[in-house]
Amino acid sequence: MKNQGLSRRGMLKVATGVVSGALAGTTFSTRVMADAPPPEPVTPALIAAAKKEGQIIHYTSTDLPVAEKLAKAFEAKYSGIAVRVERTGAERVFQRIGQEYSSKIHAVDVVNSSDASHFIVWKRDGILLPYVPEDVAKFYPAEHRDVDGQFASWRVWLSIIAYNTSLVKAEDAPKSFADLLDAKWKGKIVKAHPGYSGTIMTATYQMQRDLGWTWFEQLAKQGVMQVQSSADPPKKLELGERAIMADGNEYNILQMKETGRPVEPVYASEGSPLIIGPNGIFKDSPNPNAAKLFQSFCFTPEAQQLIIDIGGLRSVHPQTQEKAGRTPFKDIKTMKDDAAAVEKQGDSIKSRYTKIFRV
Secondary structure (H helix, E strand, O other): OOHHHOOOOOOOOOOOOEOOOOOOOOOOEOOOOOOOOOOEOOOHHHHHHHHHHOEEEEEEOOOHHHHHHHHHHHHHHOOOOEEEEEEOOHHHHHHHHHHHHHOOOOOOOEEEOOOOHHHHHHHHOOOEOOOOEHHHHHHOOHHHEOOOOOOEEEEEEEEOEEEEOOOOOHHHOOOOOHHHHOHHHOOOEEEOOOOOOHHHHHHHHHHHHHHOHHHHHHHHHHOOEEOOOOOHHHHHHHHOOOOEEOOOEHHHHHHHHHOOOOEEEEOOOOOEOEEEEEEEEEOOOOOHHHHHHHHHHHOOHHHHHHHHHOOOOEOOOOOOOOOOOOOOHHHOOEOOOOHHHHHHHHHHHHHHHHHHHOO
């Protein structure tokens, strides 16, 4: 993908003030939203225009059941507008859009990626539409909305350690990333790949920065089962194919635990990698009014509470509530996200990781 500047490779120069999104430490912007368009309310005229278009094409790396439930909630609220969910790993979403735009195919309306650095590239290439939903303007912290109004943090979650409670006693479970290097876990660990998953790309960047590549080299000696998506380690854990999950979606583990599956989350003492999943609209969206309506819906308290309650995700909307029984986000030590650094180092991270794990 050398066309359109959509590769991680090359001479990326991030626009002034744009850095990464995170709940603690780093931000989408160091400036106020002075350059963003005014917020747009959902009006009868917008709804009518969206219904005339009749559909939305949504590319997402969100877990498919959650993405589909969000789509159904939108369709129930705005009858006559169908949401077509196209779900795959974040890196595949990025590649697909790059290939489509290189061929002048403009199929996607709204995108969500678990790799926030993708939005830096799309913004740099001028293919995102500035659009600010009212809820984003009124309620979202400045660090969770792009200064030019081109994207905002639709979902927040963690990449965590977890264990199968049928195979591991609580007192024996690892409490840190360092614990995973214990010989007793050899042949019992599963983890996902940064070349497929945006969550794992982001997590791998944070972990190599804070723990060092030596940690990964030592982990590779543990006979790790390597899978693709960040949703795969929780599945392997639940099935008992592995006793320990080195990384993967917190939200899958919470969903499983709350439905009685034998899994338990672990928030590592070194800090759990923090993942930001923004939403954005493309300028050449084939259904621009429906895209705006869907984008606005995604940031409402209704949709945000849905992804918390059903999806096991976190939200920065102040009108939402954390689900009872879950560890409050404020009580979890997290690593810091840095989407700009992930963009610059993404190719080298994948290359080094592949060499270490030979996958």
